[in-house]
Amino acid sequence: MRHPSRRVPRLALSLLALITLHVASAQTALASTTYGTFGLDVTAIDATVRPGDDFWAYANGAWAKSAHFAGNQEVVGVAVDFNALADARALNLMDRPEFLEAPDSDQRKVAQFYASWMDTVTRERSGLSPLRPLLARIARLKSRADLGAAFGAAEFASPFDIDVAPTASDPNRNEVVVSAGSLGMALSYYLQQGAAFDADRAAYRRYVEQILTLSGVAAPATKAEAIVALEMRMAKAQAQGTSGGDMVVPVPVLPTQLPQVAWLDLLKARDLGGAKELRLQSGASVRALAELVASVPLGTWKDYLAFRLVSDRADYLPAAFATAREDFYDRTLYGLTASRDRASQGVRLVEKAMPEAVSRLYVKRYMDTATTQAIREMFDNVKASYAELIDRAAWMDEPTRQAARAKLAALTACIGGPELKTDFSDLVVAKDDLFGNVIRSERKRAALLAASFSSPPDACARYGFAQGGNDFYVREENRVLIPSGSMIPPFFDPAADPAVNYGAIGVTIGHEIGHGFDVDGAAFDGHGRRVNWWSDASRKAFERMAARVAADYATIEVLPGLHVDGEKTLGEDMADLTGTQAAFMAYRKYQQRHGKAPVLNGTTGEQRFFLALAQMRRTNVREETLRFLVASDTHTPPRQRVNGVVRHIDAWYDAFSVRPGDPLYVPPADRIHLW
Incomplete structure (x- = not known):
């Protein structure tokens, strides 16, 4: 790899x-x-x-x-x-009752994070309440200028992925890299033709509508059509850069070269305001995505952010949300006929949230x-x-x-x-707050990236x-x-x-x-x-x-x-x-x-x-x-x-x-x- x-x-x-x-x-x-x-x-x-x-x-x-x-x-x-x-x-390293009160901070937090995943009772009882503060933030977006800070927030999806990586000319120095963000499906599902891909896209539109309906959004069918249409345009924009080169743009000239996005607000939201320049990976894609920020109605972007917020974290919400996500991704796209093992999913979640802590515990227990x-x-x-x-x-x-x-x-x-x-x-971890643990860990990962x-x-x-x-x-x-x-x-x-x-x-x-x-x-x-x-x-x-x-x-x-x-x-x-x-x-x-x-x-x-x-x-x-x-x-x-x-x-x-x-x-x- x-x-x-x-x-x-x-x-x-x-x-x-x-x-x-x-x-x-x-x-x-x-x-x-x-x-x-x-x-x-x-x-x-x-x-x-x-x-x-x-x-x-x-x-x-x-x-x-x-x-x-x-x-x-x-x-x-x-x-x-x-x-x-x-x-x-x-x-x-995670699933032991005694670990929940362990004196070792890594051990205790890893165990509590895992326990919160296994606690389905609290997840159901909490309902949509963990989502409401984040949905309210999206609702307060009043202009396209506000989208920059939202796209930079660790909690929200974005047409742009922000990373920190060594510079190509001086690998002893890091740079901020902007590339195309993730979509709801792999790129090929949007671009390839044929009956099978048409069926997958139709199933995806139904899934988007289902998530919006469960979230209590008005006019879910109309908004689902607009969200999928937006993702289709994002996919085509991403495809423009598959053969293009990178662009290095000084931060001070971003407002004139790519004025469609409030880049300074985006970088500030990621604690990367000190960056002097950005590397736009596959610059043609980034430019095309920026143009979408300006041309797509603000309401559609807000609906997209709300949908992705819920869809990306459906597994941490009541079972109806998790089941909807499973039915589309696991059963429709991947052909599964039974649910994934919950304990295994919990292991992956904790390893994603606190990999360094799990690594330290692993070394103590298994390193030979x-x-x-x-x-x-x-x-x-x-x-x-x-x-x-x-x-x-x-x-x-x-x-x-x-x-x-x-x-x-x-x-x-x-x-x-x-x-x-x-x-x-x-990092605050509570054994009865799965959604909060996930959001706080995502913010922690973003902070660690910025510090690097x-x-x-x-x-x-x-x-x-x-x-x-x-x-x-x-x-x-x-x-x-x-x-x-x-x-x-x-x-x-x-x-x-x-x-x-x-x-x-x-x-x-x-x-x-x-x-x-x-x-x-x-x-x-x-x-x-x-x-x-x-x-x-x-x-x-x-x-x-x-x-x-x-x-x-x-x-x-x-x-x-x-x-x-x-x-x-x-x-x-x-x-x-x-x-x-x-x-x-x-x-x-x-x-x-x-x-x-x-x-x-x-x-x-x-x-x-x-x-x-x-x-x-x-x-x-x-x-x-x-x-x-x-x-x-x-x-x-x-x-x-x-x-x-x-x-x-x-x-x-x-x-x-x-x-x-x-x-x-x-x-x-x-x-x-x-x-």
């Missing part, structure tokens, strides 16, 4: 973000955290499938035949098991020094393999090679969990929470983040065979390093600066290689008539290809140091490496969700992701005797070796 800040749209959900589970399965996960006796589930292998026909099905086919979706699951498989263990660990050291060694080994790949890249000239080596040498990793100093003493503006960038402190399950690369800091939460089976198990660990978390580490050299990361040097370190010849050769990757993945059919969008998934696919190659080379080096791997259950070390890669993505996805992911996610779906990678790795052919004529066979001259 790439840098998780402003470049990832909020509704462009990754696979892990869609997963739900039952607490019972989570508690079972705590008791059983291994796969087989050496890290692989050999019972999942389907020996009736030839590896060269469909490697994912060979590695996972027996499991897939018996895997069934529960009514509240979009996804079933390893990803669910992984999240079950992660959620079980987090739940054990030996595991952290093992991951550090694996990171160093995979990084060393990248140096070899760079050295042997025949298409790269020597000056560019030296620059690439310098960037790799400067690459660092944040492993485990950082020492986080975030102070929550000023005047501090040196530190992705490890901002994103490297120990309980996190996603590894990622931060290009502005040239740093890989590997939280403790990702160091669990099937990605890493200290008792597993080394080949399995290299094929799972080793490949993941390689993937994240690879983002430093994909189409986006290649624009940044080893210090995180956006500078061109390429010669013209090497750049053109690299672009030709990238075009081959995009074209290759675009041939992959996910469902009949539905193909991978090779341009959209390009960065992730490039990282997969290079990361797998580097991890396998690192495993080979491991064998040279420790001796040839034994045959286990009839498999060689090389075979176990690739089987681990495939079983790491042992996941089935509902068709509705799969279509959603293809439309919105930047990753190739799990099955196609496995088969798309291995067919370009020479060692896979040798390990499984894949021959010409096999469906996955690619002639050596056509295999893509980026480095």
Whole structure:
């Protein structure tokens, strides 16, 4: 995963973000955290499938035949098991009666926040009373000039997203970044044509009307039509910037360059009044959205703010609101037939509200020094393999090679969990005030973001929470983040065979390093600066290689008539290809140091490496969700992701005797070796 800040749209959900589970399965996960006796589930292998026909099905086919979706699951498989263990660990930090009065402030507030989520009686009794002060603020907006402060408030939705991130020219300094804000659905649902998307848009209009009706708004049908029409215009405005560049605008000239928005009021509302300039990400989109602020009636904007206020927090209001939201998002868009597990949702809510506090508790309870050291060694080994790949890249000239080596040498990793100093003493948490807890935590998150503006960038402190399950690369800091939460089976198990660990978390580490050299990361040097370190010849050769990757993945059919969008998934696919190659080379080096791997259950070390890669993505996805992911996610779906990678790795052919004529066979001259 790439840098998780402003470049990832909020509704462009990754696979892990869609997963739900039952607490019972989570508690079972705590008791059983291994796969087989050496890290692989050999019972999942389907020996009736030839590896060269469909490697994912060979590695996972027996499991897939018996895997069934529960009514509240979009996804079933390893990803669910992984999240079950992660959620079980987090739940054990929250769901204990004695924690409600714990002397430790983090422990007490985390437990009280979780308890407020589970208290449905108080939620029903409170009714709409928690909303009324915020709805009154919206009602008091008298002019478009008042919208600026409203758009900057942490409590309200906005056509503009406000973030703080390292500057491209000087990554040691933060800047304020303005980009397109979130919508009620993913962008593609507004823009794509066809009966299915027409039906989704009609269902969304009915949902908007339902929320307005529940809120007691007059003329809900008319206002719902206007709100959806506004979001359609916002979506088209956002689409204008998909191929446009950023704009840096000094704050003093904003009133003349973009006069439609009261930017100074917006920044003041976010405690960012000290900013001297703004970076408008995809400036054409921001400009088009600003024009909407001026052209759309004030009343429509007020209705939009009220709708989003209620819809975005429907889960914290009486059950009628939560049910309406669930019926549209979970059942209509994602195809679920049962409700999500409430305890699991509570875990995610608390982790979103107080991630630093949960991280500190996680470190105390679960951090294992030996595991952290093992991951550090694996990171160093995979990084060393990248140096070899760079050295042997025949298409790269020597000056560019030296620059690439310098960037790799400067690459660092944040492993485990950082020492986080975030102070929550000023955050009021009450075990019987869910809505208030959520609003106060949103304000706290906004205050922390504003405070970071005047501090040196530190992705490890901002994103490297120990309980996190996603590894990622931060290009502005040239740093890989590997939280403790990702160091669990099937990605890493200290008792597993080394080949399995290299094929799972080793490949993941390689993937994240690879983002430093994909189409986006290649624009940044080893210090995180956006500078061109390429010669013209090497750049053109690299672009030709990238075009081959995009074209290759675009041939992959996910469902009949539905193909991978090779341009959209390009960065992730490039990282997969290079990361797998580097991890396998690192495993080979491991064998040279420790001796040839034994045959286990009839498999060689090389075979176990690739089987681990495939079983790491042992996941089935509902068709509705799969279509959603293809439309919105930047990753190739799990099955196609496995088969798309291995067919370009020479060692896979040798390990499984894949021959010409096999469906996955690619002639050596056509295999893509980026480095």
